[in-house]
Amino acid sequence: MGKIRILRMGWHSLDNWFKLKERGTTVSTEIMAGITTFLTMVYIVIVNPGVLSKAGMDFHGVFIATVLASIAATLIMGLVANYPIVIAPGMGLNAYFAFTVVGGGDVNWQTALGAVFVAGIIFILLSLTSFRYMLLDAIPSSLKHAITAGIGLFIAFLGLQNSKIVIASESTLVTLGHLSEPMTLLTIIGLAVSLVLMAYNVKGFLFIGMLITSLLAWIFGLLHAPASIVSLPSGFASTAMQLDIGGVFSNGMYAVIFTFLLITLFDTTGTMLGVAEQAGLMKDNKFPRARGALLADAVGTTVGSLLGTSPTSAYVESSSGVAAGGRTGLTAITVSVLLAITLFFSPTVEVLAGIPAITSPALIIVGFLMMNGLRQIDWRDLEEAFPAFLIVILMPLTNSIATGIGIGFIVYPVLKLIRGKRKDVHPIFYLFAVLFFIQIGFFTH
Template identity: 55%
Template sequence: MERLFHLNKLGTNVKTEIIAGFTTFLTMAYIIVVNPAILSAAGVPFNQVFIATIIAAVIGTLIMALFANYPIAIAPGMGVNAYFASVVATHGVTYQVVFGTVFLAGLLFLLLTFTNLRELIIESIPAPLKYGITAGIGLFIAFQGLKMSGIVVQNPETYVAFGDLRNPVTTLSIIGLFITLILTTRKINGALFIGMFLTAIIGYFMGMLQIEGIIAAPPKPVFFDLDITGVFSNGLYGVVFAFLLVTLFDTTGTIIGVTEQAGLMKNGKLPRAKAALTADALATTVGATIGTTPSTAYIESSSGVAAGGRSGLTTLTVAILFLVAMFFSPLVAAISSLSAITAPALIIVGSYMMGGLAKINWSAFDEALPAFLVILTMPLTASISTGIAVGFITYPILKLVGGKAKEVHPILYVFAVLFIVQLVFFT
């Protein structure tokens, strides 16, 4: 293990990495249930999406573990699955056609990965935006946790409001939050994982965790015919571009945020970036052929990093747990369906990701405002890629009008234009 994952060099050990892997898996296991639910509404068979989701997650996560050695898990992304369903509905095409657009986006991913473009993107992002992306993801995670717990709810007048503390899910979430806070304050190793475990036990005795079965045989994956010709005959080039752009920057932003949180960025550069960026591209391409939407790096990986994960052993654990989950689908579905178990961890992890804000020069308006807009936009739009887009647009513009155009990498000007096009035409 030491030779493969360099645990001593990274200041970690096997026990910590495995606990971190369990923590990451539990915070993202909902995708096993949610993804099939969303795509089945578009006509894709539920069991097909269930097994495809797991296979794509295992492929991407194993690449990340064994070749990149990063504690970042890969799985089909949230957001793009909803977009997939909307394309099927609004364009009047079959889901096989839309999977064709996903497949083409995956191929473009691979082509970009084999070049130095994706690495160049990471290296060209200025420090204030990197810190802003990390903090924005932290707020995004915390906001998701608040919504999942019912502490924050929708309100037609103010958009959001304080929830009803008497709601059983909210009550359990708050109990779990305080348990985890106490464990964290006491510096107990694996506090997040232990907190989720204890919350699940309490939820079971409160009658909120309904376990109707434990083991079930996994469905067999089916490779179906992609209707790539339908992509061209229906002119779905914009859909391909949207899948590519959103997933590209969701993954890039998440990798930056999580590696920055873990202290794995080296002088603003990401070692083994090509291997890390191949993981989601290959998972997306394979996933499209068996029935799932584009894969991305998961922001929930930050919960594993917060639990001490620093190497690919964390993600190897996640991949193994995804494989095990194929045989325990009823149990996984039950745990994933009770949001009070994972919501406290997301809220706490969000606070861990605020540290980089101290490194931003808030007195320099042309650097502070783009970072602030990234931080503000991500949770309010529920979109990492939109937050990144706003930052990529405003940063070069402010530098340009301030007479500091040469301080901006040329690629940022290119992406500023592309992001403007995306926000106007492909949101």
């Protein structure tokens, strides 16, 4: 009887905290929803360290930072905001960090982490005020969709390059690679497997696709089993508290900070609103407890920079958990617990991340999914469509997300002014355009 009474008290405590009955859900439903979300987004613990290690960062340090930053932000989302939304280092932002900020410039990863930290602090301050929404309103919806799609094209191109499906060419800059090469062929097979799983709406198709590709890589002798499947977390000190904030200002990395901030602002806000609407948690078209939800991501970005990873973002994969019945923060808590368990699988994750055929399909498919917003752009309207086109096409071609955004932001108000529609442009947006013009014209980053 005593045990039954304790269980009842525990259930009532959960119900009171997460409002399970009010939202029409149960503990078991929330746990299953959390497992579903985890399977759809856990690929990031493999892909993110693999991407950031290309910037010279220690794989194990980034792996631990990725998991801990995700846990910290997701716990805040679950316990404070009570939403079934997961936060983790964002795809696209990690590629921008590794290949544009570090790989394409004269700064090291420590300074890049400093830029993430500064952006995170500004993010926290904005989340405490209404100015965040003013910034979001200042950016035309066509450019918001273009930025997301451009980042998608950027990371898809990265996946094609990593797998050597696309290779460099002296005459045409890029060309089709040698598809018969073992790693390239395996990438194509892995991509096909993931697409088939995706077509049949298999939950966690990216992660399952990775596992199947890993098995094929092992069979074909392209993957060697790790010395141990699990181990205690190690290497954390190599990335934790290594950021260089002073270098951010000495290198004039203001556009980098702005890019981190801008993408995180509307990407996270858009994802949160979409997932909350899907879960039926919007009230009178408003986002309840918005401050706690926004702070979760802002804190995640800031903590992540201190631990050693790129900015965090709300994951659209959270919608899979909502589809499975998740309605409260208990779903997010479940994901956090499962993420904590992955900390002990560092040897296995390192081996998987070192095989391009395993990670590249995820980059390509996520890139494809991010292109969806292009259908929201009115391509018949030159003033809206051409700046959007420039953003999308220039991100991969210049190997710089910031450059693509900057040129699109400059051209947009110019076209509006030429057409005599200066009042259609938010005053803050003119400031954005001037800042990007100065940055692109006179500074390195």
